[in-house]
Amino acid sequence: MLRTSPVDDVSNKAAEAVDFVDRYGPTILAGAIKIVVVLIAAFVLRAVLRKIIDRITIPGKEGKKPGLLKPLRERAPQALGNLVSERREQRARTIGSVLKSIVTILIFGIAFLEIMIVIGLDITPVLTSAGILGVAIGFGAQNLVKDFLSGMFMLLEDQYGVGDVVDLGPSITGTVEAVALRTTTIRDTGGTVWYVRNGEILRVGNSSQGFAVAVVDLPLSYGANLAEATKVLERRVADVAEKEPLKTDITAKPEVLGVEKFTPEGITLRVTVKTRPGRQWAVQRNLRAQLMPALEEAGFTAK
Numbered sequence: 001m002l003r004t005s006p007v008d009d010v011s012n013k014a015a016e017a018v019d020f021v022d023r024y025g026p027t028i029l030a031g032a033i034k035i036v037v038v039l040i041a042a043f044v045l046r047a048v049l050r051k052i053i054d055r056i057t058i059p060g061k062e063g064k065k066p067g068l069l070k071p072l073r074e075r076a077p078q079a080l081g082n083l084v085s086e087r088r089e090q091r092a093r094t095i096g097s098v099l100k101s102i103v104t105i106l107i108f109g110i111a112f113l114e115i116m117i118v119i120g121l122d123i124t125p126v127l128t129s130a131g132i133l134g135v136a137i138g139f140g141a142q143n144l145v146k147d148f149l150s151g152m153f154m155l156l157e158d159q160y161g162v163g164d165v166v167d168l169g170p171s172i173t174g175t176v177e178a179v180a181l182r183t184t185t186i187r188d189t190g191g192t193v194w195y196v197r198n199g200e201i202l203r204v205g206n207s208s209q210g211f212a213v214a215v216v217d218l219p220l221s222y223g224a225n226l227a228e229a230t231k232v233l234e235r236r237v238a239d240v241a242e243k244e245p246l247k248t249d250i251t252a253k254p255e256v257l258g259v260e261k262f263t264p265e266g267i268t269l270r271v272t273v274k275t276r277p278g279r280q281w282a283v284q285r286n287l288r289a290q291l292m293p294a295l296e297e298a299g300f301t302a303k
Contacts, residue, residue: 034118042111049103057096094161094179144182146199151181159204160184165278167205168196211251212280216271216287217260221301229269229300230256236294237271237287246286249279 160166160176166186167173174188184201186194220229237254240246252274260270271291275283295301 031118035115038111038114038118042107046104046107049107050100053096053099053103057092057099095155098155098179098181143197143199147182147197150198150201151179151184154184154198154201154204155179158209160206160208163278164206164208166207168201169203172196207280208277210277211274212277214273214275214280214283214287216284216291218269218271218288218291218295219265220267220269220295222266224267224300226259226267226269228298229295230258232294232298232300233269233271233291236291237273240287240290241273246283249275249283251276 154160160179162176162179164176165174166176168184168186172186172188172194174186174192174194176184177187177193178185182198184196184198186196188194218233220226233256237256241250241254250273254271254273257270257272260268262268271287273283273287
């Protein structure tokens with residue numbers, strides 16, 4: 001048996017490497033170039049589509065509001081046009097965020113399949129798996145489809161958006177922190193975060209659309225002069241509504257509705273005023289703190 005010297009071994013290995021490069025080098029280089037081109041194309045296409053989505057859903061520097069995603073119906077009166085415009089902008093941003101996620105998934109999913117083809121892998125099993133997955137979703141994951149469709153309709157119908165104060169059912173009342181196609185994230189007044197499946201939301205009570213109403217009930221004793229008490233409230237509430245901090249939150253003239261109810265303890269007068277969405281509670285607290293002392297100064301008591 002002939003032994004080869006180390007020099008011969010190195011020469012043989014070098015010759016094999018050269019032969020390998022000559023035989024497979026062009027193919028490997030071409031494949032690498034194709035993979036790089038696919039990735040660059042995916043990133044560029046993603047950036048372009050995201051830019052287009054931003055132009056559609058985000059106001060430009062000149063202040064032009066996105067008009068493509070207008071509400072299906074206007075819920076607010078004409079006097080609240082600015083609030084409607086803000087609401088439309090908020091909803092457009094939310095839908096834009098969802099569209100960006102969908103675009104990213106689709107583009108990189110297709111890029112992954114293209115890279116598999118360049119490498120020489122058979123994508124038939126992947127496509128078959130996708131078909132099986134679709135059937136599984138149709139029959140075994142109906143709740144997922146239900147959540148997805150419900151999320152799409154809630155976004156398109158502008159039922160609520162990020163920052164809205166909503167009531168989605170028993171014990172689920174709070175501020176919307178995130179809206180996705182499958183779940184909605186709510187933070188209640190105690191700080192607890194609730195993740196609610198969109199398909200399980202049967203009703204939505206939104207306190208942040210169009211306008212809100214601040215309601216203040218003030219107690220009076222039996223025998224009080226109701227006409228005089230009403231005049232005191234009308235003067236005081238009109239004066240308070242014209243001053244900060246309530247002036248910017250109140251959108252309509254306050255109303256003293258009169259007697260709301262009789263109780264064993266006395267009479268209750270009600271004052272209402274339209275406010276900006278989500279500001280009704282702050283207005284209620286401020287009015288209560290100023291109207292009750294006004295009644296007491298005029299000689300009216302709760303007993």
